[in-house]
Amino acid sequence: MDSLTQIVLGAAVGEAVLGKKVGNKAPLFGAIAGTIPDLDVLARYFVDTVTATEWHRGFSHSVLFSVLFAPVFGWLVWKLLRKKEATWRDWSWLFFWGLFTHPILDAFTTWGTQLFWPFQTRLAFQNIFVIDPLYTLPFLVFLILTMSQKRTSPKRRRFNTLGLVVSSGYLLLTLVLKGLAYKVFVDSLEAQGISYEQISTRPTPFNTVLWTANVETKAAYLIGNYSFFDSRSIVFRAYPKNHELLGSLETNDKISRLITITEGWYTITKEDEVLFLNDLRFGLMSMDPNETKFAFTYKLEPTETGCKVTETPKVPGDAKGLLASLWKRIKGN
Template structure:
C-alpha cells in the first residue's frame, strides 16, 4: 500500500495496543515510524530496474527479520522515553505494527516476500488497489480523534477505524471472489477454461474489477463492475509474444519477471528492442512496469530500463468513474 496508508495503519495499531499506558502522541508517532520503516528498501538501488522491482518488499517485509527487529526497536523507544517498565508492551505494539505492514501489502497485487530468507516467493492476493480512500480515511480519522479527544472516546474511535478498515478488506476479498467466479464461468463459455486468471480492483475502489486471463500465446482483458446491469464480461485479446518467449524466457531479466508476476507478463519488440511487461498493474495499453531490455543480441549484458506507460488521465479518470457505476463503455485507448 501507499506510504500514507502504512503510516495511518501503524499509528492506529500502536495506539490500540498502548492505549493510555503512555502518551497517545508517543504511540501514534512510533507507530507511524515503524509503519513506514519496511518501505525504506525502495531507496536501495540494486543495479537495474528489474532488480529494483523484484527486490522491493523482500527482506524488509519478511516476518522473520521484522520479528527480530521488533524487540530492538521497542528497547530503543522504551529507553528513550524512560519507560522500560513498558518494554514488553512496546515490543508487542511495534511487532504488530511491523507485521501488519507486509500483511496489508500482501492484499495488493504487487507481490510480498513474506518468508525471506527461507523462500523468495512473492505472495499476492490482489483484492485491494495500492491506494484506496475507503480503507485509509477511517484509519486517519480514528487516529486524529484519539489524539484530539482527552477521554477514552478517542481510543474507541481509533478502534472503530481499525475495525472498519479490516471489514473493508474482508469485503474486498469477497467482491474479488464473486468476480472471479463470474470471470471463470465466462472463460469456460469461450473455451478458455485452462487460462490462468487474475482479478484485481481498478484504481481507488472495489466496485470495478479488472479481469486478466493468460494462455501460452495470448492474454485477454475485461472489466466488470458490481453494478453492471448484466453479468456479461467483454474480453479483448492481445498477443503475449509466444515466439519471443520461446527464445528469451530463460534470460535472467525475463525469468525474474516471469517468476515475480506468476506468469502474467508479455514480451514484445519495438524498434529492434526487446520489452518485457508486467501485465498485472495498469491496463491495456498502459502498464506501470514495462522494461526495455535493449537489443536481443546483446542479452544478458544490457541493463534493463523502466519505461512506464502512463494513461491519459483526461480520458482514463472519466472512464473509471462512469464504468465503476455500471455504465458499460469501452476502455480508453
C-alpha cells in the same frame, strides 16, 4: 498499500498497544514503525532495476524482519525517551506489531509480500488496490478522533477500536466482492465458449466496484473488465504472448528473474527493433478499449555482457486518462 494508509494503520496499532501508557507517543512511533518496511524502495538508487524489484516487499516485509528488528527499534526509542512510563519490552512490542501488520495489509494487494522470506513465495490475495479511499479515509477520521482525546479517556480506546474494526471489516468485504466478481468472469468465459488455462482477478484503481480479469489461453492473454453496475456481457480483449520474441534472451539471468517476478503474466512487444516486457498483473494504463500501454513495462536492451533492463517511466497524462476512463467504466457498460 500507499504510505498514508500504512502510517494510519501503524499509528492505530501503536495506540492499541501503548496508547494508555504513553498517549500520543504511541501512534507517533506506531506510524514510524508502519513506514519502515517501505524504505526498501531506496534500493533502486544502489542496484539495478531487476534487483530493486526483487527486493521490494521482500526481507523488510517478512516475519523475520519484524522479529529481528522490533527489539532494536524498541531499544532505541526506550533509550531516546528515557522515561519509565514504558519499558524496552513495551516499545519492542509496539514496533513488532507496527512492522508486522504492514506486510499483512500489503499481502491483500496485487504486488503482495514475501511474508515468509527467505522463501520465495509471495502472498498476493489481490482483493484491494494499493490506494483505496474507502479503506483509508474512515480509518484516518477515527485516528484523528482518537488522538484528540485525553490518554485516560474511554473514548480514546473506543474510537481507535472502531477504526480498526471498520477498516478490517471493509477488507473482509473486498474478499467477498472478489469472489462474486470471479464467479461472473468464470461464468462469462464458459458462456462464450472460451477455453483457458488460468485466471487472475483484481480490483481496478481506487475502488472495489470495477474488477479486471487476466485470462491465460494457449497463445494469448485475455483481459476483461466487470463492474457490479454492468448490464451487458463482458468483452475479453486478446494480447498475444509473443514470448518467442525473446529468443536467446529468455535464458538471460536478469530476464528470467524478471519473468519470475511477473509470475508468468507477461507479454513481449517490439517497437523499432527494441523489445519490451509488459507485466500484466497491474493492467493497462486506462479503461480505453484501444489502450495498449501497460502500467509496468520494462525495456530490454542486449549488451556485450548480458542485458540492460530499465522500467519505462510514467508520464503525467497517464494518470489523467486513467481517472477519466475509470470513472466512466465504473458506472457500467
